[in-house]
Amino acid sequence: MLSWYRRNARDLPWRRTRDPYRIWVSEIMLQQTRVAAAVPYYERFLKRFPDVKSLARAKESDVLAAWSGLGYYSRARNLHQAAKQILARGAFPDDYDSLRELPGVGPYTAAAIASIAFGLPRAVVDGNVRRVISRLTCGSGRAEEVAEDVLDRKRPGEFNQALMELGATVCLPREPKCPMCPVADLCEARRQGRQADFPIRPPRPARVRVTRTLVLAMRNRKVLLALRNGFWELPEIEQVPDAAVGRDVGQFRHSIMNHDYTVTVREARVSRAPRGCEWVVESNLYKMPLSTMTRKALARSSRTVFGGGASAAGGPGSTSMSGSSPCRRISVSSIPIQTSASTPNIRSKNRVN
Numbered sequence: 001m002l003s004w005y006r007r008n009a010r011d012l013p014w015r016r017t018r019d020p021y022r023i024w025v026s027e028i029m030l031q032q033t034r035v036a037a038a039v040p041y042y043e044r045f046l047k048r049f050p051d052v053k054s055l056a057r058a059k060e061s062d063v064l065a066a067w068s069g070l071g072y073y074s075r076a077r078n079l080h081q082a083a084k085q086i087l088a089r090g091a092f093p094d095d096y097d098s099l100r101e102l103p104g105v106g107p108y109t110a111a112a113i114a115s116i117a118f119g120l121p122r123a124v125v126d127g128n129v130r131r132v133i134s135r136l137t138c139g140s141g142r143a144e145e146v147a148e149d150v151l152d153r154k155r156p157g158e159f160n161q162a163l164m165e166l167g168a169t170v171c172l173p174r175e176p177k178c179p180m181c182p183v184a185d186l187c188e189a190r191r192q193g194r195q196a197d198f199p200i201r202p203p204r205p206a207r208v209r210v211t212r213t214l215v216l217a218m219r220n221r222k223v224l225l226a227l228r229n230g231f232w233e234l235p236e237i238e239q240v241p242d243a244a245v246g247r248d249v250g251q252f253r254h255s256i257m258n259h260d261y262t263v264t265v266r267e268a269r270v271s272r273a274p275r276g277c278e279w280v281v282e283s284n285l286y287k288m289p290l291s292t293m294t295r296k297a298l299a300r301s302s303r304t305v306f307g308g309g310a311s312a313a314g315g316p317g318s319t320s321m322s323g324s325s326p327c328r329r330i331s332v333s334s335i336p337i338q339t340s341a342s343t344p345n346i347r348s349k350n351r352v353n
């Protein structure tokens with residue numbers, strides 16, 4: 001595995017360092033972002049925040065701005081909070097248990113930093129490793145236990161990366177490149193011709209269809225928003241019983257997990273913010289966690305109101321809205337998004353390629 005890895009490893013910026021800070025940033029970014037997409041963000045982020053101190057002392061809005069476009073903003077917030085904790089401790093945690101105490105660092109991320117930066121014998125199990133092990137063993141062992149058993153304890157960081165690289169570039173989900181695989185002779189699934197049977201996936205839950213109507217109400221350069229599960233959203237029509245509802249400004253589809261939403265956005269006049277809602281100054285939207293659904297709703301309304309798409313509303317990605325009053329503009333392209341499915345610390349096993 002190690003000699004294969006040394007010959008075939010992709011040249012990635014986080015592989016040129018053993019600086020725990022840089023490895024940590026890369027691991028957090030890679031939890032929900034593909035390698036090719038993460039590279040430019042990684043380089044820009046490190047240029048802006050080259051070490052723990054600069055990140056810890058930054059304003060949250062600056063951290064979010066540097067993360068803007070990567071999505072799953074709780075990752076950036078956790079990174080920021082963790083940097084403050086590290087600065088307060090006076091040193092980067094250098095063992096698995098201390099790493100696990102940092103916000104946003106789950107078992108996978110802690111094992112990755114511990115093994116790659118500090119050479120500690122901790123096996124990592126991400127989605128790629130799980131697939132490789134599942135095929136090697138025909139699903140006969142727990143991936144975590146097998147990974148611990150086979151780990152090269154003299155070079156755990158390199159070995160972990162080799163196994164992940166094998167899954168990312170050779171043992172592919174749909175068409176594994178078995179003739180190129182350095183462990184093909186050990187692979188039970190290959191011997192049985194059953195590569196496609198592994199990993200065994202649980203049955204997919206049935207899709208649930210949901211219709212929602214969101215209310216777009218504006219007043220004095222403020223937009224009415226509701227706080228729901230930690231994210232700000234346009235309120236649903238049921239939340240604003242006194243609204244004078246006007247025309248549809250758009251409809252779109254949106255999926256979260258196994259829910260398929262059909263969302264209609266309607267303009268409305270609202271005199272008083274109902275319970276659970278607030279009037280939010282437009283210029284503050286960029287620093288608030290907005291749901292993806294709300295961002296989509298804002299963009300949709302732009303196209304409808306101006307009829308000529310976003311450019312008519314003030315350039316690409318900007319949205320204008322109006323009721324019967326003069327148009328007001330919101331630049332949605334600069335608004336950080338969080339999806340309600342954003343639980344990267346829990347999903348750290350799902351490092352993507």
Ligand code: SF4
Nearest residue numbers: 171176178181184187
């Ligand atoms: S032989 Fe094929 S299925 Fe088995 S680990 Fe290698 S690439 Fe994956």
